[in-house]
Amino acid sequence: MNNHTSSLETSHFPVMLKEVLKIVSPFNGGKYIDCTFGAGGYSREILKIPNTNITAIDRDNHIKSLADELEKKFPKRFRFYQIKFSQLDTVSSEDVDAIIFDLGLSSIQLNNLNRGFSFKSDKRLNMEMGLNKASALDAINNLSEIDLKSVIKFLGDEKEASKIAKNIVKSRNDKKITKTSDLVKIIEKSKKKNFSKKINPCTKTFQALRIFVNKEISELINGVIKATKRLKPGGKILVVTFHSIEDKIVKYFFNNFSKNRSRPSRYFPENKIEEITLFEEYRNKVLRPTKREIDLNNRSRSAKLRYATRSKSEFKYPQKLIDKFKNYLDLESVNV
Numbered sequence: 001m002n003n004h005t006s007s008l009e010t011s012h013f014p015v016m017l018k019e020v021l022k023i024v025s026p027f028n029g030g031k032y033i034d035c036t037f038g039a040g041g042y043s044r045e046i047l048k049i050p051n052t053n054i055t056a057i058d059r060d061n062h063i064k065s066l067a068d069e070l071e072k073k074f075p076k077r078f079r080f081y082q083i084k085f086s087q088l089d090t091v092s093s094e095d096v097d098a099i100i101f102d103l104g105l106s107s108i109q110l111n112n113l114n115r116g117f118s119f120k121s122d123k124r125l126n127m128e129m130g131l132n133k134a135s136a137l138d139a140i141n142n143l144s145e146i147d148l149k150s151v152i153k154f155l156g157d158e159k160e161a162s163k164i165a166k167n168i169v170k171s172r173n174d175k176k177i178t179k180t181s182d183l184v185k186i187i188e189k190s191k192k193k194n195f196s197k198k199i200n201p202c203t204k205t206f207q208a209l210r211i212f213v214n215k216e217i218s219e220l221i222n223g224v225i226k227a228t229k230r231l232k233p234g235g236k237i238l239v240v241t242f243h244s245i246e247d248k249i250v251k252y253f254f255n256n257f258s259k260n261r262s263r264p265s266r267y268f269p270e271n272k273i274e275e276i277t278l279f280e281e282y283r284n285k286v287l288r289p290t291k292r293e294i295d296l297n298n299r300s301r302s303a304k305l306r307y308a309t310r311s312k313s314e315f316k317y318p319q320k321l322i323d324k325f326k327n328y329l330d331l332e333s334v335n336v
């Protein structure tokens, strides 16, 4: 391993690794998909066990050297693809034992200030994870005020979205907004009186832009649907989320397509709803990192892990999931 790859690898702690391994349970071998390879934390642990086979995916080509190294070491058991996980059907086979999603950014991405994810840097506004159509710079300078407001409000849960969007447009009419520090100044000006001590005033707007630029909601919804189709009966789908929209989607999916899903009302005629069962009974259990893990890795503090077990029922497309979150999908599909 050269110095570059080893420093990439050690800069990221795999979140809830012990809990993930316990659920995936790869101890007798099997076929797995790591949809968010990152620094390869999960893949590397699973590969330690003989007869395991991993298809790994990441949209980011900055981690290619780590993946290359594993491909060299395990040529028959490890394959990496630089694609988005919404395209996982193009690379994986069926009958997979477990599929893992560990959403959001890796420390490799966050720590590279040139990529413009952090409001603590003074770099070009970018925020692209990889394979993007547009950057944060394009979004900030080209979206209409109304679309900017919706992105910041709905993807960032930012109460002052209106003022921030207005000030972005005002500022870009004078001069193109190109740097993270330009955006920071605009947000701070817009939120002057409402600084909360707990959370940086820029957190929500930056999160909203990152989600929009990377189409993270559409990716998640299409990714979990395609993953479910690839699982064998009894196979597990695991998702580690880091903010409330992601968790809401995963919870809804597992809850509403499981054997024990709740009916809207007992008076609702059963034959009027198309009941699709994709998962065994889902107990709505969410796992959180231990205090010890949070002390060791502060980034894990907002992690939530949910998982479901594929039932024997034939796969049917869960259109209800798309319909339920259509507003987010429409918002992400606005042209820049």
Ligand SMILES: C[S@@+](CC[C@H](N)C(=O)[O-])C[C@H]1O[C@@H](n2cnc3c(N)ncnc32)[C@H](O)[C@@H]1O
Residues within 6 Å of the ligand: 012, 013, 014, 015, 035, 036, 037, 038, 039, 040, 041, 042, 057, 058, 059, 060, 063, 083, 084, 085, 086, 102, 103, 104, 105, 106, 107, 129, 130, 219, 220
């Ligand atoms: C939190 S990191 C994963 C860390 C990894 N579990 C580990 O232990 O090293 C998330 C990774 O998922 C990737 N990613 C996020 N969304 C993706 C998508 N839609 N398709 C493919 N990769 C994605 C990011 O580029 C990032 O490298």
